[in-house]
Amino acid sequence: MDEKIKTGILGLDAPLDGGLMNKSSTVIIGSTGAGKTTFATQFIRRGLLDGQDCIFISLDENKEQIIRDALNMGWDDITYFVEEEKLIFVDASGKEFKAFIRKELPDFVSTWLGANTRIAIDPLTPVVWATPSRYEQRELLGFMLKEMRKIGTVVATLEEHGPANLSAPETAIPMYLADSIIHLRYRYVEDNTRRDLKIIKMRGSRHSEKIFPYKIVRGLGLVVMRGSYHMKHTRLNVEELEKKVMEKLKNASPIVQERVRKLISKLNDEDLEDINLDELADMLVEEFS
Numbered sequence: 001m002d003e004k005i006k007t008g009i010l011g012l013d014a015p016l017d018g019g020l021m022n023k024s025s026t027v028i029i030g031s032t033g034a035g036k037t038t039f040a041t042q043f044i045r046r047g048l049l050d051g052q053d054c055i056f057i058s059l060d061e062n063k064e065q066i067i068r069d070a071l072n073m074g075w076d077d078i079t080y081f082v083e084e085e086k087l088i089f090v091d092a093s094g095k096e097f098k099a100f101i102r103k104e105l106p107d108f109v110s111t112w113l114g115a116n117t118r119i120a121i122d123p124l125t126p127v128v129w130a131t132p133s134r135y136e137q138r139e140l141l142g143f144m145l146k147e148m149r150k151i152g153t154v155v156a157t158l159e160e161h162g163p164a165n166l167s168a169p170e171t172a173i174p175m176y177l178a179d180s181i182i183h184l185r186y187r188y189v190e191d192n193t194r195r196d197l198k199i200i201k202m203r204g205s206r207h208s209e210k211i212f213p214y215k216i217v218r219g220l221g222l223v224v225m226r227g228s229y230h231m232k233h234t235r236l237n238v239e240e241l242e243k244k245v246m247e248k249l250k251n252a253s254p255i256v257q258e259r260v261r262k263l264i265s266k267l268n269d270e271d272l273e274d275i276n277l278d279e280l281a282d283m284l285v286e287e288f289s
């Protein structure tokens with residue numbers, strides 16, 4: 001019951017005290033461009049790499065677009081997982097959600113009973129809008145999350161419109177229903193763009209209360225920076241990173257070593273600006289050991 005699973009987001013599992021609860025539901029809330037779809041894809045990809053079956057329910061972008069974005073992120077193994085049918089897409093865009101949730105979803109879930117998958121729902125927002133009645137919204141969403149949790153761990157994204165207001169009805173209802181909530185904040189502060197993340201709740205587990213800056217880096221996706229490292233402003237150097245990480249992973253299995261080497265080979269120095277070498281090395285070791 002208390003089993004945790006890794007999120008796949010570098011640096012996030014430690015603040016979550018090990019990761020997300022298996023077979024729980026998590027809402028990722030954030031404004032446009034915050035990195036919600038990237039988070040969802042990254043969570044799914046971690047499951048795929050661990051041999052789990054994964055389901056991506058898209059209500060907005062189509063399958064091709066999500067695959068294209070993943071490829072642009074440098075995650076080219078996604079094509080393999082789609083071909084092998086380890087990653088299943090359910091394109092629910094343009095559907096009548098009330099009917100979809102009440103009729104098609106239970107049938108879908110029954111074909112997966114006994115499985116332990118990872119499920120991404122991106123974004124959940126149109127389901128909230130499927131009905132003006134808050135009572136019905138709550139019932140529909142509650143039913144959907146409960147059904148999906150029977151067959152896996154759910155990460156659902158939620159759009160945040162306008163200035164941060166987590167108490168708007170369209171966000172408050174899904175947030176109440178979810179077991180965990182992670183808020184991705186993306187905003188301008190003076191002349192700078194700033195991204196930071198906060199774990200708002202996690203039922204049945206302790207978690208960090210801090211606010212963590214994060215970056216989105218090609219090849220890595222979201223990287224959460226815990227900042228207990230001194231920023232030396234030395235440019236992160238990929239070669240040096242590889243040396244450090246491989247040294248720390250010298251006792252890991254050849255498969256893990258190969259996976260990490262491949263990942264690092266895709267990184268380039270420029271994208272890693274502002275990221276501390278030791279911190280990233282430790283996050284990679286944490287992720288893969």
Ligand SMILES: Nc1ncnc2c1ncn2[C@@H]1O[C@H](COP(=O)(O)OP(=O)(O)OP(=O)(O)O)[C@@H](O)[C@H]1O
Binds near residue numbers: 069159
């Ligand atoms: N290949 C990439 N390399 C580097 N950064 C990327 C890459 N792809 C996306 N990003 C960053 O991630 C941001 C968008 O992330 P994402 O699409 O996950 O946001 P979102 O929260 O899902 O937005 P929306 O609500 O509009 O769907 C981009 O604006 C960009 O900053």
Ligand SMILES: [Mg+2]
Binds near residue numbers: 036037038122
């Ligand atoms: Mg998106």
